[in-house]
Amino acid sequence: MAYIKVQRTPERYLKSIETCDLKGASRTVAVSDADRWLADFCWLPDGRIVYSRHESPDSDDENLWQIGIDGRAGTPTGKPKRITQWAGSYLWGLSASADGKRLVLQKATFQGQLTWANSPQGGHA
Secondary structure, eight states: OEEEEEEEOSSOEEEEEEEOOTTSOSOEEEEEOTTSOEEEEEEOTTSEEEEEEESSTTOOOEEEEEEEBOTTTOOBSSOOEEOOOOTTEEEEEEEEOTTSSOEEEEEEEOOOOOOOTTSTTTOOO
């Protein structure tokens, strides 16, 4: 079993993806990104956990990352690897087909526009 654990400290939130057996024992930290928000994850049948996370503490950009997991021990088998390069995206709702060959997610991209008060488009203040 895997879950996202969020701990609050006086300075910040600490986030991690942890695994454990079905009794809640043998807990292992699979991914620890204390400075970045871990938003969602999906454990694929081939032993990878794919997850979304912010690129930096001050960024709203989220990308998909993956890490291999030993299914018996629940321990990482390598280092996290980024698998998308999407600027300005917010990701959620990760799920996969039964065979793990197709990943489904929801992706939102936000755009903003700044208009100056004295510009022809913005009128006068």
